[in-house]
Amino acid sequence: MFGLFRRKTPDAVPDIDIGGRQVAVAVVRNARARRISLRADAVHGVVRLTLPPRAPIREGLALLDAQRGWIAARVTSWPRPQPFVPGARIPFEGGEMLLDWHEDHPRGVRRMDTVLRVGGPLSTLSGRTTRWLRAQALDRLEPETRALAAAAGKSVSAVSVRDPASRWGSCSSTGVITYSWRLILAPAWIRQSVVAHEVAHLVHHNHGPDFWALARSLADVDPGTSRRWLTAHGAALHWVGRTSGGQA
Numbered sequence: 001m002f003g004l005f006r007r008k009t010p011d012a013v014p015d016i017d018i019g020g021r022q023v024a025v026a027v028v029r030n031a032r033a034r035r036i037s038l039r040a041d042a043v044h045g046v047v048r049l050t051l052p053p054r055a056p057i058r059e060g061l062a063l064l065d066a067q068r069g070w071i072a073a074r075v076t077s078w079p080r081p082q083p084f085v086p087g088a089r090i091p092f093e094g095g096e097m098l099l100d101w102h103e104d105h106p107r108g109v110r111r112m113d114t115v116l117r118v119g120g121p122l123s124t125l126s127g128r129t130t131r132w133l134r135a136q137a138l139d140r141l142e143p144e145t146r147a148l149a150a151a152a153g154k155s156v157s158a159v160s161v162r163d164p165a166s167r168w169g170s171c172s173s174t175g176v177i178t179y180s181w182r183l184i185l186a187p188a189w190i191r192q193s194v195v196a197h198e199v200a201h202l203v204h205h206n207h208g209p210d211f212w213a214l215a216r217s218l219a220d221v222d223p224g225t226s227r228r229w230l231t232a233h234g235a236a237l238h239w240v241g242r243t244s245g246g247q248a
C-alpha cells in the first residue's frame, strides 16, 4: 500500500446491505489516487472505496450509491463463509472432510479418511482445526519443495506457511520459500504446481522464458491450467474457516 494519508478522524462508512448480506466498506485515503474508485475485494469480502487525500467523503458516498447495482452483482458472486463448526465440510486436497466434533471425543485432532474428528471445548474447535490444517500444509509442502529443489540442483533455506491475501507462494532472494497454508484445501496438483513455480524462482528470479521452461519441466501440469483453477476457485479458499462475511 502506498502513501496512506493519515487523518485525525477516519472516514467511516456504514455497511451496505446486499440482499440481506452485510458488506463492510473500507475507505482508503491514497495520496497517489487521482480519482475516487471502487473495488469489490472477493478475497476479504469488503468493498474498497479509494479517495484522493482531499476528496470529500460525500463524493465517495455518491459513487457507492450510483454503483449499487454493480456492487450487488459483484457481492452476489462472492463465496460464502465456511466456518469450522460441527458438521462442516472442509475441502482437503481436492476432496472433502466432515468435521466431526464432540466434546467427549479424544482431545486433539485426528483424521480418519474423510472424517476429521476433534474433541475438547467447542470454543477451541475453529482455532485447533486451522492449526491442524496449517501443519498438514507444511507437512506436504516442505518435502515436496526440497525434492523439487534437489531436482533443479538447488537447495532451500527454509519453507514456511502463512496466510497471505494475494499470493499462493513467494521465494526470497535468500532461498526462503513461503506458501499459503490454504493450498492444502486445493487439489494436490494445484499445490504441486505452485511448488514448481516457487522452486523455479530459486534458479530464475523473473518470469522470463527460461523460468517458464523450468517451471513446466518441474510440474506435471501446465502452469496455465493451474492458474485458471486458482483464478476460478482461489477466492473461495479464503472463506474457509471464516465465520462472517467481511474482514478488512
Ligand SMILES: [Zn+2]
Pocket: 197, 201, 207
Ligand atoms: Zn513467480
